[in-house]
Structure formats: C-alpha cells, structure tokens
Amino acid sequence: MNGKNLFGIILLIILGIFIAFTSLKKHGKTEIEPDKLINKTIQKTRYVLPEEVAESIISEDPTLQLIDVRTHKFYSKFTLKGAINIPLSELFKEENLAYFDQDIYKTILFSNGTSDADVAWILATRLGYKNIYVMKGGLNQWVENILQPKENEVIWDRVDDQLYQYRKGASEYFGGKVVEPEEGVSAPKTKTPIVKKGKKQVSGGCG
Amino acid sequence: MAPIFEQTSEWNLIIALLIGIAFGWVLERAGFSTSRKLAGVFYGYDFVVIKVFFTAAITASLGLLFLNYFGVLDFSKVWMPTTFLWSTIVGGIIMGLGFILGGFCPGTSVCAVATGKIDALAFVVGITLGIFFYSFTYEYLWEDFREYGNIGNVKIGELIGVTEGVAVLIFILFGLFAFWLVDKIKKEYNIKDVEY
Numbered sequence: 450m451n452g453k454n455l456f457g458i459i460l461l462i463i464l465g466i467f468i469a470f471t472s473l474k475k476h477g478k479t480e481i482e483p484d485k486l487i488n489k490t491i492q493k494t495r496y497v498l499p500e501e502v503a504e505s506i507i508s509e510d511p512t513l514q515l516i517d518v519r520t521h522k523f524y525s526k527f528t529l530k531g532a533i534n535i536p537l538s539e540l541f542k543e544e545n546l547a548y549f550d551q552d553i554y555k556t557i558l559f560s561n562g563t564s565d566a567d568v569a570w571i572l573a574t575r576l577g578y579k580n581i582y583v584m585k586g587g588l589n590q591w592v593e594n595i596l597q598p599k600e601n602e603v604i605w606d607r608v609d610d611q612l613y614q615y616r617k618g619a620s621e622y623f624g625g626k627v628v629e630p631e632e633g634v635s636a637p638k639t640k641t642p643i644v645k646k647g648k649k650q651v652s653g654g655c656g
Numbered sequence: 657m658a659p660i661f662e663q664t665s666e667w668n669l670i671i672a673l674l675i676g677i678a679f680g681w682v683l684e685r686a687g688f689s690t691s692r693k694l695a696g697v698f699y700g701y702d703f704v705v706i707k708v709f710f711t712a713a714i715t716a717s718l719g720l721l722f723l724n725y726f727g728v729l730d731f732s733k734v735w736m737p738t739t740f741l742w743s744t745i746v747g748g749i750i751m752g753l754g755f756i757l758g759g760f761c762p763g764t765s766v767c768a769v770a771t772g773k774i775d776a777l778a779f780v781v782g783i784t785l786g787i788f789f790y791s792f793t794y795e796y797l798w799e800d801f802r803e804y805g806n807i808g809n810v811k812i813g814e815l816i817g818v819t820e821g822v823a824v825l826i827f828i829l830f831g832l833f834a835f836w837l838v839d840k841i842k843k844e845y846n847i848k849d850v851e852y
Contacts, residue, residue, distance in 0.1 A: 458832055461714065461718075461828050461831075461832065462828065462829075462832075464718055464722075464828075465718070465824060465825035465828040465829070466825060468718060468721045468722065468725070468821040468824055468825065469819070469821040469822045469824070469825040470821065471721070471725050471821050472819055472820075472821065473721075473731050473819075473820055474724055474725065474727065475731075475732065
C-alpha cells in the first residue's frame with residue numbers, strides 16, 4: 450500500500466466518522482408547536498391599528514412591509530400605499546414566502562376585515578416566520594377610521610380629540626372625505642388670535 | 657441554497673448538457689468506453705469498475721451530507737425515487753445479464769458510441785428496441801409488476817435503523833473493504849493490469 454492510498458483511506462474514514470456524528474439539518478422553516486401557536490395567537494400585540502399603519506405610511510417608515518392578502522381583483526381596485534399583493538391561496542408559493550422569511554421588515558397583513566389576514570398570520574407564524582402583524586379591522590376599519598372619520602358626538606377627553614384630529618389629518622393625506630361638522634352640532638369654538646389694532650394713522654383730511 | 661436551479665428552470669437542459677459532457681469525458685478517461693474493461697469485473701481480470709463506482713457513490717454521499725451540513729443543500733428538496741423491491745431485483749438481473757453479454761451499461765455504451773465503437777452502437781440499438789418494447793407492452797405486461805414490492809422512499813439508514821451519517825460511514829468501510837478484497841484477489845491470482 451503506497452502513501453497516496455493510505456492518505457485517501459485515512460481521509461475517507463475521518464470524513465465518514467465526522468459525518469456519522471452529525472444529523473441531517475432541516476433548512477425549511479420548522480413548524481412551531483400548537484401550544485406555542487395558541488399562546489402567540491391570543492396575544493393582542495399581534496394587531497396594529499389602522500391609525501398606526503397610517504402613521505407608518507405617512508412617515509415613510511422604511512421597515513414597513515404591507516401585505517394585502519385579498520385577491521388580485523380586489524387589490525387592483527384599491528389597496529394601501531406600497532402594499533404587496535399575496536392572496537391567501539398563493540401564500541405558500543416559494544417566491545411569496547420570501548417576503549416573510551426575513552427579520553428586517555415589520556410585516557403587516559390586511560384584508561377587508563380581520564379574518565383573512567388572521568388566517569395568513571396563523572399560517573405564517575406556524576411556519577416560524579417572525580415580525581408579522583395584522584391590521585385590526587382590515588380595510589373596512591381603515592375606511593371608517595382614516596378615510597371617513599366620524600366626529601364623536603361628545604369628545605370625552607383630550608385623547609379622543611387628538612385621535613379625531615389625527616384621523617382627520619390622515620384622511621386628508623390619503624385623499625378621503627374631509628368631514629365637516631354636521632348641521633345642528635355646533636362646531637367647537639376656536640380661538641381666533643386677537644390682532645391688536647394700532648393707532649389709526651392720520652390720512653389726509655383737512656388738517 | 658441548492659438545488660441551484662429549480663426543476664422547472666429553462667437552465668435544466670443547458671446544465672444537463674454540461675454535466676453530460678463532463679460525465680462522458682470522465683467515463684472515457686477512466687477507460688469505460690471499452691467493453692473488455694467493463695466486462696472484466698464479471699470475468700475476474702479487471703476490477704476498476706468496482707473501484708470507480710464505489711468511489712463515485714462514496715464521494716456523492718459524503719458530498720451530499722457535507723453540503724447539507726454546511727447549509728448549502730436542503731435535503732428535503734433532493735428528489736428520491738420510490739423503491740419497488742421486486743421489480744428492481746428483476747430489472748437488476750436483466751441489467752446484469754445485459755452488462756455481461758454486451759459489455760456495457762447504458763451510460764458507458766453511449767460514451768463508447770461517441771468514440772466510434774461498433775459493438776457499442778449495436779448495444780445502443782438494442783437498448784432503444786428494448787425501451788420501445790417495454791413502452792408498447794407496458795400496459796399489458798409490466799404495469800402490475802412494476803408496482804410490486806413498493807416500500808416507498810426509504811433510505812438504507814432508515815431500513816437498518818441508523819442515521820444517514822452512520823449509514824454513509826458503514827458504506828465507506830464496506831467500500832474500503834471491497835477495495836482491499838479486489839486488490840487481494842488480484843495479487844493472489846497474479847492478475848496484471850491490461851491496457852486496452
């Protein structure tokens with residue numbers, strides 16, 4: 450047996466022993482356990498409000514990734530600014546899963562209501578993808594809160610008022626209806642700045 | 657992440673062509689385009705076939721597991737054919753007989769045709785006729801038999817209850833034993849290497 454053969458034999462045995470102590474790695478996302486999934490599902494923190502989404506869009510948050518899980522038909526009619534369309538039925542396409550398989554973006558799913566986005570959230574979470582949220586109430590809530598905000602009949606406190614003002618501002622930004630105060634409801638009195646009148650200047654006349 | 661190209665990719669044929677050229681070239685260089693060298697393993701005067709095929713199998717299995725270990729290859733995406741035990745045994749017997757009689761296996765026969773060997777050409781014509789015969793009589797003769805002994809997508813490791821890595825180690829040791837054995841036979845019977 451010459452040296453070259455011996456080297457080959459030893460190398461093969463070393464490689465073989467090394468690989469014998471390893472186990473196959475699964476590269477695909479491993480599904481999380483059902484009890485853990487339930488724990489995650491009941492967390493309210495997985496929801497974001499339309500106002501928060503609006504704020505992120507307006508401030509051009511670079512970490513925001515909006516995913517519209519409705520059909521292409523609905524998507525082509527109306528969607529949120531910058532949203533990607535991944536219909537629920539196409540969620541598991543490899544090129545679509547790539548949008549979920551990252552940890553840079555805050556992925557927000559939305560549909561018309563909450564349920565389709567919720568289903569997508571559960572499936573994606575079950576596959577082990579992270580940083581995924583659902584827009585609470587979906588586009589219906591978006592229209593109600595952002596595009597056509599109603600003025601509360603009674604504004605209970607400062608926070609409510611701020612929220613309303615915010616919604617009104619967002620509505621203008623997104624081109625929704627600007628709500629004017631309804632008839633009969635007196636508009637809140639706004640202070641008008643008092644401009645002090647200066648001394649009248651003498652102008653001409655018979656002096 | 658391997659596979660580098662999706663199965664439906666238009667690159668498939670191009671990649672297949674390049675791999676085919678490389679494979680043919682290696683076969684030819686290893687002397688596998690001559691039926692005397694190939695049939696030699698059955699007559700006991702040339703054992704290169706055993707060495708080459710064991711080396712290829714060991715390299716491939718080690719390569720697959722190491723690529724998986726380093727996260728390059730996703731094992732779940734590696735296609736594995738279903739094992740039909742009985743039809744495979746019968747197919748193996750037919751293949752073995754053909755190998756001894758003709759002196760080629762399908763791949764090496766095509767390689768030998770490329771070098772202009774008449775016997776290889778006859779072999780390829782025979783293969784083609786066999787393929788047509790099988791295809792046209794499949795429904796009447798072979799369909800039921802083909803499914804015989806279906807044991808699913810099993811690996812040797814699973815069958816004997818060890819991990820893939822251990823199965824490969826056993827295979828390496830078995831291969832090394834085979835190398836040693838054929839060398840011993842050659843020495844024992846004073847078989848000289850032949851140039852074809």
